[in-house]
Every structure is written in structure tokens, then in C-alpha cells.
Amino acid sequence: MDFTLYAVGDSLEEAKAKLIDQIDEYLYDAIEGDDKDYxxxxxxxxxxxxxWAVFYIIDxxxxxxxxxxxxxxxxxxxxPHGPYRHA
Incomplete structure (x- = not known):
């Protein structure tokens, strides 16, 4: 499924967590919320x-x-820096 959702964070983990929250909210709104008619x-x-082109270029x-x-x-x-000395 393509939802065209974006998330930005200071770390990969933060961005993933934000994206998961966005997906959960999107699905709730589409299935049970105000947008269920659509x-x-x-x-x-x-x-x-x-x-998709931007995604693959960045990747x-x-x-x-x-x-x-x-x-x-x-x-x-x-x-090592400096002259080589034989032992």
C-alpha cells in the first residue's frame, strides 16, 4: 500500500516511530474515523x-x-610517518 506519508526525525529510530504513528492514525481515520466513507x-x-523517483534517487x-x-x-x-629504520 502507498499512503504517501513522510516522517523526519533526528535519528532513524525517531523517524520510524513517527512514521508508524502516522500509518496507525491514517488507517484509523480511513477505517473507523471521519474518513471511513472514503x-x-x-x-x-x-x-x-x-x-517514487525521489525515493529511489535518495536511496x-x-x-x-x-x-x-x-x-x-x-x-x-x-x-607510519617518518623515515623507515632497519633493525
Missing amino acids: APALLLRKAPWQD FLQRCRSLSEWLGEAFSPNI
Whole structure:
């Protein structure tokens, strides 16, 4: 189901909690609340393709950022500074 709901938080956990609250409230309003006369339209609607495009662009950029951070750590060994001395 696509509800086109957004949540923003200072952390991933906060954003998830806010989104869960929004979904619960949306479903309650559509099924039992003031909007129950419009339940089929509210529960079966699809998010606009523009929203999906933005989602996938952000997801792609996040994955690229994570990959570049991982590659940066993997290929940057600690190299001692100063001249090398033979024992």
C-alpha cells in the first residue's frame, strides 16, 4: 500500500516511530474515523511516480555514500610517518 506519508526525525529510530504513528492514525481515520466513507479510495491509492523517483534517487545516493565510506576505510591503511629504520 502507498499512503504517501513522510516522517523526519533526528535519528532513524525517531523517524520510524513517527512514521508508524502516522500509518496507525491514517488507517484509523480511513477505517473507523471521519474518513471511513472514503476508505476504498484512501486505502487503494498509489503514490505518485514522482515520489517514487525521489525515493529511489535518495536511496541510490545513500548507497553510494555508504559504499564510498566503506571503500575509503578498506583502502586506506595506516602508514607510519617518518623515515623507515632497519633493525
